[in-house]
Amino acid sequence: EVVLTQSPGTLSLSPGERATLSCRASQTVQTENFAWYQQKFGRAPRLLIFGASNRATGIPDRFSGSGSGTDFTLTISRLEPEDFAVYYCQQSVLAPHTFGQGTKLEIK
Amino acid sequence: EVQLVESGGGLVQPGRSLRLSCTTSGFIFGDYAVSWVRQAPGKGLEWVGFMRGKAHGGAIEYAPSVNGRFSISRDDSKSIAYLQMDSLKTEDTAVYFCTRGNYDRAFYYTDYWGPGTLVTVST
Numbered sequence A: 001e002v003v004l005t006q007s008p009g010t011l012s013l014s015p016g017e018r019a020t021l022s023c024r025a026s027q028t029v030q031t032e033n034f035a036w037y038q039q040k041f042g043r044a045p046r047l048l049i050f051g052a053s054n055r056a057t058g059i060p061d062r063f064s065g066s067g068s069g070t071d072f073t074l075t076i077s078r079l080e081p082e083d084f085a086v087y088y089c090q091q092s093v094l095a096p097h098t099f100g101q102g103t104k105l106e107i108k
Numbered sequence B: 001e002v003q004l005v006e007s008g009g010g011l012v013q014p015g016r017s018l019r020l021s022c023t024t025s026g027f028i029f030g031d032y033a034v035s036w037v038r039q040a041p042g043k044g045l046e047w048v049g050f051m052r053g054k055a056h057g058g059a060i061e062y063a064p065s066v067n068g069r070f071s072i073s074r075d076d077s078k079s080i081a082y083l084q085m086d087s088l089k090t091e092d093t094a095v096y097f098c099t100r101g102n103y104d105r106a107f108y109y110t111d112y113w114g115p116g117t118l119v120t121v122s123t
Helices: none
Strands: A004-007 A010-013 A019-029 A034-039 A046-050 A063-076 A086-091 A103-107 B003-007 B010-012 B018-025 B033-039 B045-051 B060-062 B070-075 B080-085 B094-104 B107-113 B117-121
Touching: A004 A086, A010 A019, A019 A034, A019 A086, A019 A103, A034 A063, A034 B107, A046 A063, A046 B107, A063 A086, A086 B045, B003 B094, B003 B107, B018 B033, B018 B094, B018 B117, B033 B070, B033 B107, B045 B070, B045 B080, B045 B094, B060 B070, B080 B094
Parallel strands: A010 A103, B010 B117
Antiparallel strands: A004 A019, A019 A063, A034 A046, A034 A086, A086 A103, B003 B018, B018 B080, B033 B045, B033 B094, B045 B060, B070 B080, B094 B107, B094 B117
């Protein structure tokens, strides 16, 4: 099983600041099978990034993904109030298609 | 518009069974994989299992925590997927999401999610 470890667990920032979220895999993950999701309280997750660096339809360009191998990063260039949520990474190379434990992005 | 809607959740006693349905619309169901993901109260996302579309072999995979107790099936003629859950345990209590798996060129990813249905396993 591929274990995904996200850091930090909680990130406290202010609107307008830059957010950098990390996801580390226990073994190499193909970029084609790596994604990031955003979840707001009480709602279903929403796809942000697929293929490690491709924005999903309708996702603002302040969201960007990068990385390869075992280290992946989600960057939000300038935080908007609606960006404060929980973010998850996921790999779908090997079953089970594991998720990271999540990073909570909260308003400072 | 792509839509997925889960149904069939509710309160069930430990050891009993429950079947969830995922009714879809707005896309050619048979061309896509379907996955089930759950989220226990206050916890993170846990992948439960998935079933590929027929064009991609129709293989099914399960998380170790549910393997042998849960089974996924689909009816492409009705655009519906199912999650049969047997021998339920209290730790299966969660919101269950149905999701669409997309084969997009060289990529595979989950792109659409249903709103989820709550399953509570308790006496």
